[in-house]
Amino acid sequence: MTPGATFNRSSQGEPLSVGFVLLHRFTLLPFAAFVDCLRLAADEGDRSRQLRCHWTFMTSTGEPAASSCGASITPCQPFRDPQEFDYIVVIGGVLDDADRADTTALAYLRRAANAQVPLVGLCTGAFALIQAGLMTGRRCCVSWYHHRDMIQRFPTIEPVADRLFVDDGDRLTCAGGSAGADLAAYLVERHLGKAWAMKSLRIMLLDEARIGAHPQPQPVVFGKIEDRLVRRSIAVLEQHLGEPISMETLAERVGTSRRNLERRFRETLGVGPQKFARDLRLRYGLWLLHYTGKSVTEIGERCGFADTAHFSRHFRSAFGMPPSEMRKRAEEPGSDRVDPFFLHIESRPAV
Template identity: 90%
Template sequence: MNPPLRGEPLSVGFVLLHRFTLLPFAAFVDCLRLAADEGDRSRQLRCHWTFMNSTGEPATSSCGATIAPCAPFRAPEEFDYIVVIGGVLDDADRVDTAALAYLRRAAAAEVPLVGLCTGVFALIQAGLMSGRRCCVSWYHHRDMIQRFPTIEPVADRLFIDDGDRLTCAGGAAGADLAAYLIERHLGKAWAMKSLRIMLLEEARTGAHPQPQPVVFGKIEDRLVRRSIAVLEQHLGEPISMDTLAERVGTSRRNLERRFRETLGVAPQKFARDLRLRYGLWLLHYTGKSVTEIGERCGFADTAHFSRHFRSAFGMTPSEMRKRATDPGSDRVDPFFLHIESNPSL
């Protein structure tokens, strides 16, 4: 199916699965709504959207909010895109066979399909993602590996445009993907109009990294907080302490004193441990090699990275990856894992 000409209305059909997640749905559809009309009038002029499910009854989200009206599935050819939004994953997952059949019908009609949040799991269940990369939230990366071992999950970016298949990690990234499609079909001005009304400065690209789950306690010192923010922006390129001090408007000596007073550790060591935690996250949620991860985290070579990693986490990067991907092992969650050598992380 050829995309509509720039300026023609953009038509999107939403497939709302059982207990679909509300935020990615709301972010996506509100971006369409704001681009569809002048101001906040919400008329479906430049964009059209339809909510559908297999029953035609109101659809209940994971938080209990209900979306109505919902139509039974309509002819896929009516839409430029069909967006399927998945729900909460649990051991008793229900399979909506009617929805899967509809997605296969849409694929046969060459209508591009969008898997939003866990909606990508439905595309896989429908047999529509063979040989393709699937963007998934880091939070659901392990679920995908365990359920679909032949699929390549990607958890270090917001969304992937693979032509007639688009997959998105979900959450607020639903707005980024919607803006991307609005700009493609209606022009950048309409995409930016939506984002600015939504108080979003600009659309993040699909390659924009997902936020890493690095956890800190409450840090009162504003200078230390600002320094950490700069360090997070340079995870792959170590920044010198003199440069860091200059960036936050202080001396190196004062910076080191404030870190020790606030976190009990020098900023140099804090920066290295922060890069190690980033490496831990990449081991869990991407398929990059240990060598690639060491380079991406700013270490000179694999041996250097492995030595510091083992010192921090008690095992080598390869051992950690095996433990993370082995279905029979206890999961080591990088969201909570403690770096022994630095209690502040």
């Protein structure tokens, strides 16, 4: 089944029907974002009648489902005939080696796949699809936060961690979090039309649905910056990770002179804004090395470096090894790695 295909039930004017498989300690936000998008598209106003959309919550036992935050969802039903649904959405929970796989749920997912019902893996629900043997040869979207977990647990699977969701025909996977609303809106638009998808998003106070290829937010800077001007400057630099921005332009954006900007950076962080900006883009490159399959050349370009040699030279100076070696080390189990998540920064104490 090709991405973007429309399935028979809804094309015949029937309501969009979705079955939810809630695994133990499932993550609440992607579930709530997804089902609320359906709820708001299902009826006029905010009356919550299941007219244009139907949804059913299911667990292996039919008992209420406990989420990772402790809230429970009820009522839940035992697994129903998968052919009752246009999609079956499985939502995973906290990754814990001590938790055993829900073999009943995995068997149900295989049954649904055999019935040619499209399967959606939200958040760590993608892990369940893999455990069920249903993602062989498929692209699998995962949050950057769980990227390394997936590589370690399923080394034959190639995770995609630089986008919100992946539509691979009858397998759809989503990074989770608020992207659950984007994927739900994508499916609502496919089956019911753009107006109903937009209606849901507007009531949810979302401007519009982000497309699947929209990049996941990458955490780059972490730390408390006391100087408001420096803090604003860093926010601008984070918005220009893919292109070098001149210091004159940066100063103009934050309403100061280049000389004052450089002085404030040195007083606050101990480095000038130009070096800080380059280090920020290098840290972004480090993240891309760890969490995407992009080539070193592509990463250098995406981080705003003129050529691969330029990128590699600065990368080696910052991290002690060239990008190619860093990628090899990152793929070795148990290897010590430079933290790709955050550029830790602290304000210098006022003198």
